[in-house]
Amino acid sequence: MSLEKLGWNTYFQKKFEPYLDKGFWAARVINQHKGNYIVCSEEGSFNGKLSGKFMYNADVKKDYPAVGDWVAIKMVNDTEAVIYAVLPRKSYFARKLAISGGRKMKNGILVGGNIEEQIIGSNIDTAFIVSGLDDNFNIGRIERYITLVRSSGVTPVILLNKCDLCNNVSDYIEKIDVIAKGIAVYSISVLNNINMDIFDKFLCCNETIVFLGSSGVGKSTVINYLLGGEILKTNTISSSNGKGRHTTTGSQLLQHSSGCTIIDTPGIRELQLWADEDILSESFQDIYSLTDQCRYRDCAHEKEDGCAIKTALEDGKLTIERFNSYKSQLNELKTLKDTRKCYDNSRKNKLNKINKKRGYVEC
Known part of the structure; x- marks a missing residue:
């Protein structure tokens, strides 16, 4: 199968250039279950395994291949291949x-x-x-x-x-x-x-x-x-x-x-958000356009005079369900931001301790 029919384009061609002269093949991940992958290339489909160096360098789950990823592989035999790298994702x-x-x-x-x-x-x-x-x-x-x-x-x-x-x-x-x-x-x-x-x-x-x-x-x-x-x-x-x-x-x-x-994709029942707060200005354009009309820039949309949100709710131009959904997502993303910051700091401290034991010094 041609790479173009798998979704290959100039974006991925450019990202693959560092691997061209090193004996690697481009392949796309079409299935993944735990540490087992099925990848498809111009040479066919293969059972893929991660290289030892890849697993050593992978820090978080996001670093590992996902379905739809383009990867650099080397064939082991007619049915098996080793995955050495994931190309930068377009989306x-x-x-x-x-x-x-x-x-x-x-x-x-x-x-x-x-x-x-x-x-x-x-x-x-x-x-x-x-x-x-x-x-x-x-x-x-x-x-x-x-x-x-x-x-x-x-x-x-x-x-x-x-x-x-x-x-x-x-x-x-x-x-x-x-x-x-x-x-x-x-x-x-x-x-x-x-x-x-x-x-x-x-x-x-x-x-x-x-x-x-x-x-x-x-x-x-x-x-x-x-x-x-x-x-x-x-x-x-x-x-x-x-x-x-x-x-x-x-x-x-x-x-x-x-x-x-x-x-x-599998049905997702626990749909926890992972995004930045700024994205809500796109998802809730109607509410953000109203907040711009509030008298006070730091309006909490509760008891303030001149609150455009309160007026829209009273006039029926905005439903309470829509507003509550916005507040719920905003609170969730703020909590996520704070939690990620604490988690990242904690993980960084752990890595520093490990590196010190190995004799590495943080620059």
């Missing part, structure tokens, strides 16, 4: 790693434990945020996906799946338009082939698209339709709790006949 979708050990819930935000970034997929051009027009629909969850996608530098598109089960699709689209101005929104139905032609403009050679959403929204069903067969396993909604069952257990990259690559 990637990530969340705060679901952590365990020492964590607790404080004011609705998970705190404690190791603070790290988990990459779900990389080198993406378009991210489809999928929501079902059934019991799965959740405005707050869509708002969180929008923040994460915009933070990743990827173009977001919202898909309202299973529109055949809904009698008031236009009402849902209006709700989305309030929170996602400027983002394309499409209602589709795979089973009844409604509006499925909207994908034609996204399925282009060299492009990489990803499908995001919770379990049961129909991501795998949509991808199966696009690929023209039952490539991915699908499940129905649980009758006991109305929630989707996990079908996809890990991200994987699939090839479309157009030359477009598609990344399928």
